Amino acid sequence: MLSIGTVEERRAAARRLWSLFExxxxxxxxxxxxxxAADGLxxxxxxxxxxxxxxxxxxxxxxxxxxxxxxxxxPRMVHRALPDAWALADAETFLATRLAGVxxxxxxxxxxxxxxxxxxxxxxxxxxxxxxxxxxxxRPLAAANAALPWPDQPHLALWHATTILxxxxxxxxxxxxxxxxxxxxxxxxxxxxxxxxxxxxxxGFRSWSEQEWHAAIDRLTERGLIEGGALTAAGRQLRAxxxxxxDDGATLPWLAIxxxxxxxxxxxxxxxxxxxxxxxxxxxxxxxxxxxxx
Numbered sequence: 362m363l364s365i366g367t368v369e370e371r372r373a374a375a376r377r378l379w380s381l382f383e384x385x386x387x388x389x390x391x392x393x394x395x396x397x398a399a400d401g402l403x404x405x406x407x408x409x410x411x412x413x414x415x416x417x418x419x420x421x422x423x424x425x426x427x428x429x430x431x432x433x434x435x436p437r438m439v440h441r442a443l444p445d446a447w448a449l450a451d452a453e454t455f456l457a458t459r460l461a462g463v464x465x466x467x468x469x470x471x472x473x474x475x476x477x478x479x480x481x482x483x484x485x486x487x488x489x490x491x492x493x494x495x496x497x498x499x500r501p502l503a504a505a506n507a508a509l510p511w512p513d514q515p516h517l518a519l520w521h522a523t524t525i526l527x528x529x530x531x532x533x534x535x536x537x538x539x540x541x542x543x544x545x546x547x548x549x550x551x552x553x554x555x556x557x558x559x560x561x562x563x564x565g566f567r568s569w570s571e572q573e574w575h576a577a578i579d580r581l582t583e584r585g586l587i588e589g590g591a592l593t594a595a596g597r598q599l600r601a602x603x604x605x606x607x608d609d610g611a612t613l614p615w616l617a618i619x620x621x622x623x624x625x626x627x628x629x630x631x632x633x634x635x636x637x638x639x640x641x642x643x644x645x646x647x648x649x650x651x652x653x654x655x
Contacts, residue, residue: 372608395462413446418505488522494617500532
């Protein structure tokens with residue numbers, strides 16, 4: 362078992378590990394290779410490919426299912442992509458396209474020789490063991506990805522492991538937002554207030570309208586969670602509660618594989634995460650993820 366002593370230390374470890382494996386997952390949707398793969402099916406504008414490829418583990422998912430499980434996107438944004446994407450290709454084709462895109466991106470960013478090396482092979486085994494212990498009950502995106510077959514190549518098996526781990530964490534986080542009574546736009550607004558992310562940046566990344574954003578701020582203000590654009594003491598307490606519950610659920614895979622294996626995963630993944638972060642500038646200004654490796 363992972364024997365990091367205190368609850369706070371275990372939470373910190375879970376968040377640190379997330380910041381590493383998330384970098385390995387990110388090329389799935391936000392690289393030239395992944396965009397070209399989706400565009401090759403006829404997807405338009407980038408987001409159509411994103412929604413279809415990420416939702417494809419469900420099958421040909423309805424917009425409502427994606428709105429529910431992805432959680433923080435405006436419904437109209439999803440409806441622009443789905444179900445139209447399924448007229449271009451079925452879910453199985455989008456899954457193959459997703460895998461081809463991330464394969465191409467990882468080969469460019471890390472090099473084919475490195476991907477065939479012993480570090481990736483070892484990481485794939487560690488990641489697979491951790492992913493096998495990732496909670497899926499009440500976590501639909503994690504469960505749908507966990508049901509997919511494992512790729513044969515180690516670098517893609519590692520990618521599949523990181524996908525299960527990040528979707529399990531994300532599903533758990535969404536559950537905390539629901540429990541906290543934070544709707545999708547409010548969840549983003551309270552995050553932005555906590556991390557000093559500008560309204561412009563958040564609206565650009567998630568496409569909520571100014572009117573929707575300001576209405577969410579008003580609701581949070583009425584609840585005493587935000588005042589003058591900053592979190593109140595109650596707001597900070599609620600944010601901390603959400604993050605702590607998210608981290609608590611995300612410790613389970615690492616508790617399962619044990620301290621030595623966890624430390625080895627972190628040791629091997631850190632330089633890879635840094636390389637991928639440096640080679641993927643689209644995320645350098647996105648403080649929602651990835652900044653912990655810099």
